[in-house]
Amino acid sequence: MRKTAYALAALAGAAMLVTPMVASASTSSASATSASATQILSFRGMNLTIPSSWGVYRDGDRVKVITGACGKPSAGYFTPKCDAFWLFGPKVIKYGHEGFSAYTPERPFYPASDVQRCPFNGKHGQVLGKATVAGLRQVGPGHKAHYRSWFGRCVKYGNGEQTATFDQREWFLPKSKILVVDVWNTPGLAGTLKRATWS
Structure with a gap:
C-alpha cells in the first residue's frame, strides 16, 4: 500500500489554518442575487471565473476551493468528506x-x-495507481498544463478490501508553477481552467 503523510508536514506543521480569501465578484447588477453569479479567483497570474457559491480559502501558497458539502472547510489536504x-x-x-x-x-x-x-x-485508506489519462490541456490562452488522471482506490485498513474508487486529476503548469488537484471530479472544472485568463 502506498504510504503518504497526513498533512503537508514540511509546510504546514500539525494543523492548517485557512482564512477566507476575498475574491473579486464579476456579476451584472441584474444577476447579482441570482444563482448564476460568479466571482474571479486569481492565483499566481491565473484568473478563473467560478460560481460565487463556491467557498475560497487561501493559506499562503495554497488555495482550497470548496464546491459542495464540506465538514471541515479549514482543514488541510487529505481531509475526507470535503467537496473541493x-x-x-x-x-x-x-x-x-x-x-x-x-x-x-x-x-x-x-x-x-x-x-x-x-x-x-x-475510516479507510487510499491507494493511487497508474495514470489512466496523460497529455497536455489548455489553461487559457498561451498556457498548456501537463494533465494526468490517476486511478485511486479506497481500501479497508485491515484487509485491503476495496470500498470505492476515484480519479485524482492534476493540471501542472511548470512555467507558472501552479498545480491544480481535484479528487471529486468537480463538474465544469476542466472547462473553467480552459477558459482561464492571465494577468
Whole structure:
C-alpha cells in the first residue's frame, strides 16, 4: 500500500489554518442575487471565473476551493468528506511527492509519507495507481498544463478490501508553477481552467 503523510508536514506543521480569501465578484447588477453569479479567483497570474457559491480559502501558497458539502472547510489536504479542489504554488510543489520530494507529473501529487485517508470515508485508506489519462490541456490562452488522471482506490485498513474508487486529476503548469488537484471530479472544472485568463 502506498504510504503518504497526513498533512503537508514540511509546510504546514500539525494543523492548517485557512482564512477566507476575498475574491473579486464579476456579476451584472441584474444577476447579482441570482444563482448564476460568479466571482474571479486569481492565483499566481491565473484568473478563473467560478460560481460565487463556491467557498475560497487561501493559506499562503495554497488555495482550497470548496464546491459542495464540506465538514471541515479549514482543514488541510487529505481531509475526507470535503467537496473541493486545490491550487498549489511552488512552495507546496517543492514537496509534492511521497516522502516530500519535488512534484513532477510522472507521479501523483501525494505530499506525505504514510497511508492517507479515503476522500469519501476517513475510516479507510487510499491507494493511487497508474495514470489512466496523460497529455497536455489548455489553461487559457498561451498556457498548456501537463494533465494526468490517476486511478485511486479506497481500501479497508485491515484487509485491503476495496470500498470505492476515484480519479485524482492534476493540471501542472511548470512555467507558472501552479498545480491544480481535484479528487471529486468537480463538474465544469476542466472547462473553467480552459477558459482561464492571465494577468
